[in-house]
Amino acid sequence: GAVVSQHPSWVICKSGTSVKIECRSLDFQATTMFWYRQFPKQSLMLMATSNEGSKATYEQGVEKDKFLINHASLTLSTLTVTSAHPEDSSFYICSARRASEQYFGPGTRLTVT
Amino acid sequence: RKEVEQDPGPFNVPEGATVAFNCTYSNSASQSFFWYRQDCRKEPKLLMSVYSSGNEDGRFTAQLNRASQYISLLIRDSKLSDSATYLCVAAGFSGGYNKLIFGAGTRLAVHP
Numbered sequence A: 001g002a003v004v005s006q007h008p009s010w011v012i013c014k015s016g017t018s019v020k021i022e023c024r025s026l027d028f029q030a031t032t033m034f035w036y037r038q039f040p041k042q043s044l045m046l047m048a049t050s051n052e053g054s055k056a057t058y059e060q061g062v063e064k065d066k067f068l069i070n071h072a073s074l075t076l077s078t079l080t081v082t083s084a085h086p087e088d089s090s091f092y093i094c095s096a097r098r099a100s101e102q103y104f105g106p107g108t109r110l111t112v113t
Numbered sequence B: 001r002k003e004v005e006q007d008p009g010p011f012n013v014p015e016g017a018t019v020a021f022n023c024t025y026s027n028s029a030s031q032s033f034f035w036y037r038q039d040c041r042k043e044p045k046l047l048m049s050v051y052s053s054g055n056e057d058g059r060f061t062a063q064l065n066r067a068s069q070y071i072s073l074l075i076r077d078s079k080l081s082d083s084a085t086y087l088c089v090a091a092g093f094s095g096g097y098n099k100l101i102f103g104a105g106t107r108l109a110v111h112p
Helices: none
Strands: A004-007 A010-013 A017-025 A031-039 A045-051 A067-073 A076-081 A088-097 A100-105 A108-112 B004-006 B011-014 B020-027 B034-040 B044-050 B055-057 B059-063 B072-074 B084-094 B097-102 B106-111
Touching: A004 A088, A010 A017, A017 A031, A017 A088, A017 A108, A017 B055, A031 A067, A031 A076, A031 B097, A045 B097, A076 A088, A076 B004, A100 B044, B004 B084, B011 B020, B020 B084, B020 B106, B034 B059, B034 B072, B034 B097, B044 B059, B072 B084
Parallel strands: A010 A108, B011 B106
Antiparallel strands: A004 A017, A017 A076, A031 A045, A031 A088, A067 A076, A088 A100, A088 A108, B004 B020, B020 B072, B034 B044, B034 B084, B055 B059, B059 B072, B084 B097, B084 B106
16 A cells, blocks of 8 residues: 655654654655644544645644645655644644545654653 | 544453444535544554445444434454554545544454
8 A cells, every 4th residue: 555654753842842744655646645633532633734836725723824834745745833832742643645545644743841 | 513423432342242333423515434443653544435335344344324424333253453443534525625534533442
């Protein structure tokens, strides 16, 4: 099956700093990638849809100035959590669309202290 | 009200047992449905799609009832390796994309 990677797999940062998470489709080109967030014992919540070469589409309630998304190539999308706070600590998962299926990355666990 | 609702469990069952999970969705415009499996601290992985006619994949059987907006998953002859969280997913087109809406998951623990 298709492979999607994320980097880093986990990160600890101090409150007020910014963190960048990369999502790569390794063996296919993805014009559309999705970013999700999952808090403990809760469902994956779609944050935004990332489109290569254009602005991301954010879900209601997600601050676009806080969660910066860049999809500069057909194999790479990045999510930057700016001025991170402890409440941003979560499991961030990306997925890349190939045909009618979505393939998920392994996730990035962010802890903000 | 959540768009996709599941019983969080946990379901604790012995090996060999048959277990059934249920799920309801609120958006009648949802077009496709799936069950995903998620292991602790891992990404979700597609288990199977769900069709109105019902579909079976080995020990797993999924069923969709559009009239009552209800989805089910049946696992027969449970194995220890089936222990995981099972996520019910409804998908529909919104803003030009097929968006996946996840339930919070039902946790299954299979014991010897």
